[in-house]
Amino acid sequence: MSAFKEIVGHNQIIQYIENACSSGMVSHAYILNGERGSGKRLLADFFAMGLQCENKDSDGSACGKCRSCRQAMNGNQPDIIYMTHEKPSTISVEEIRTQVNNDIVIRPYGSQYKVYIIGEADKMSVQAQNALLKTIEEPPEYAVIILLTENAEALLPTIRSRCVILKLRNIRDQLVKKYLMDHMEITEDKADICVAFAQGNLGKAISLATSEDFNEMKDATVNLLRNIDEMETEELIEAVKKCAEFKMEINDYLDMIAVWYRDVLIYKATLSVDRVVFSDQLKHIKQRASKSSYEGISTILNAIEKAKARLKANVNFELTMELLLLTIKEN
Numbered sequence: 478m479s480a481f482k483e484i485v486g487h488n489q490i491i492q493y494i495e496n497a498c499s500s501g502m503v504s505h506a507y508i509l510n511g512e513r514g515s516g517k518r519l520l521a522d523f524f525a526m527g528l529q530c531e532n533k534d535s536d537g538s539a540c541g542k543c544r545s546c547r548q549a550m551n552g553n554q555p556d557i558i559y560m561t562h563e564k565p566s567t568i569s570v571e572e573i574r575t576q577v578n579n580d581i582v583i584r585p586y587g588s589q590y591k592v593y594i595i596g597e598a599d600k601m602s603v604q605a606q607n608a609l610l611k612t613i614e615e616p617p618e619y620a621v622i623i624l625l626t627e628n629a630e631a632l633l634p635t636i637r638s639r640c641v642i643l644k645l646r647n648i649r650d651q652l653v654k655k656y657l658m659d660h661m662e663i664t665e666d667k668a669d670i671c672v673a674f675a676q677g678n679l680g681k682a683i684s685l686a687t688s689e690d691f692n693e694m695k696d697a698t699v700n701l702l703r704n705i706d707e708m709e710t711e712e713l714i715e716a717v718k719k720c721a722e723f724k725m726e727i728n729d730y731l732d733m734i735a736v737w738y739r740d741v742l743i744y745k746a747t748l749s750v751d752r753v754v755f756s757d758q759l760k761h762i763k764q765r766a767s768k769s770s771y772e773g774i775s776t777i778l779n780a781i782e783k784a785k786a787r788l789k790a791n792v793n794f795e796l797t798m799e800l801l802l803l804t805i806k807e808n
Contacts, residue, residue: 487516487520487645487646487648490509490520490643490645491520493643494520494523494524494527494537494643495527495536495537495538496537497524497537498524498527498528498530498533498537498538498539499533499535499536499537500537503528503590503621504621504640504641505613505616505620505621505622506613506616506621506622506623506624506639506640506641507524507621507622507623507624507640507641507642507643508598508623508624508626508629508632508637508640508641508642508643509521509623509624509625509626509643509645510626510627510628510629510642510643510644510645511627511644511645511646512627512645512678513627513678513680513681514678514679514680514681514683514684515645515678515679515680516645516679516680517625517626517645518594518596518625520643520645521594521623521625522549522594523538523539524592524623525549525554525557525592525594525621525623526539526541526545526546526549526550526554526557527539528588528589528590528592528621529545529546529549529554529556529557529588529589529590529592530543530545530546531543531544531545531546545587545588554588555586555587556585556586556587556588556590556591556592557592557594558576558580558591558592558593558594559594559596560572560573560576560577560593560594560595560596561576562597562600566600567600567601567602568595568597568598568600568601568602568605569602569604569605570602570604570605570607570608572605573601573605573608573609574608577593577595577609577612577622578608578609578611578612581593581612581616581617581620582617584617584619585619589619590619590620590621591617591619591620591621592621592622592623593620593621593622593623594623594625595622595623595624595625596625597625597626597627598624598625598626598632599626599627599628599629599631599632601632603633606632606633606636607633609622609636610633610635610636610639613636613639613640614639624636624640629642629644646677647676647677647678648677648678648679649677650672650677652679653671653672653675653677653679653682654668654669654672656679656682656683657671657672657682657683657686661683661686661687663686665756666755666756666757667686668686669754669756670685670695670736670754670755671685671686671691673736673754674729674732674733674736690726691729694723694726694729694730694733695733697719697722697723698730698733698734698737699737699755699758699761701716701719701802702734702737702761702765702805703758703761705802705805705806706768706806708806713799713802713803713806714799716802717795717798717799717802720798720802721794721795721798724794727788727794728785731781731784731785731801734781734805735778735781736754736755737755737758737762738774738777738778738781739754739778740753740754740755740758740762741762741765741766741769741774742766742771742774742778744762744763744766745766745769745771745774746771769808770808773808774808776804776808777804777805777808780800780801780804780805781801783801784797784798784800784801
């Protein structure tokens with residue numbers, strides 16, 4: 478296995494890491510910054526594996542066959558250390574001291590480097606960051622610290638300034654779609670919906686493709702939007718109650734409604750089905766496009782954003798959703 482060939486997208490970061498591994502020009506600290514599911518951990522794993530590989534490929538990628546690579550793939554390479562923390566919301570100063578500062582003074586067991594991977598590093602307390610800063614400022618020559626963050630701005634400027642920051646960008650939709658269809662063998666119409674919601678995040682796309690809750694949400698949304706014109710007041714109230722089933726994923730639910738109406742808008746403006754996400758609902762998309770005005774569709778899309786803002790501000794859930802469904806029905 479040539480490790481980096483397993484990764485979809487992130488070509489510039491991969492090129493940078495390969496060059497570091499092949500040239501030996503390795504920094505003592507890195508920040509891999511990207512949203513959940515973007516591939517930070519996978520890149521960090523392969524970076525560490527490439528650094529420790531005993532028989533690197535010419536491009537700097539790990540061979541996947543040597544003793545170190547086999548240990549890394551089995552999760553027991555002694556010089557690749559994954560930091561853990563007990564509390565889900567914070568990394569304490571004691572955890573940094575115990576797992577990093579006190580351990581890093583011990584030389585590698587059998588590798589050139591000793592690599593520390595700190596997941597969710599943006600959850601470090603200020604005290605924990607200051608403790609880590611002392612190590613980053615004067616690290617042993619063999620130490621490499623990789624911080625994985627969703628929000629690098631949560632780290633102290635003094636830490637950020639001493640790290641190489643690698644920002645993970647969104648992957649092109651076509652690459653995500655190809656991966657879902659080739660590796661997960663899902664249908665094209667389902668892949669299109671997952672891609673639309675993932676917005677370049679392969680991990681999220683995979684999660685959506687395998688989620689029964691997501692499929693249930695899609696079916697409920699389609700059923701609502703296909704029938705809302707004919708719904709009486711009592712049925713709308715029941716529909717609001719149905720929305721409550723997705724209260725924990727309400728932004729995804731609202732995004733799904735928004736995607737439906739963007740499909741309607743695209744078809745109305747272009748009469749083309751090429752960019753329609755709900756391609757399995759073309760008949761109903763076309764019907765809605767013929768009934769709704771541009772102004773009405775715009776009103777609905779604005780109402781969806783208002784509903785999100787209201788829910789974020791803890792406005793009553795049932796009232797917010799009732800107002801939204803009434804706006805949809807009227808337009």
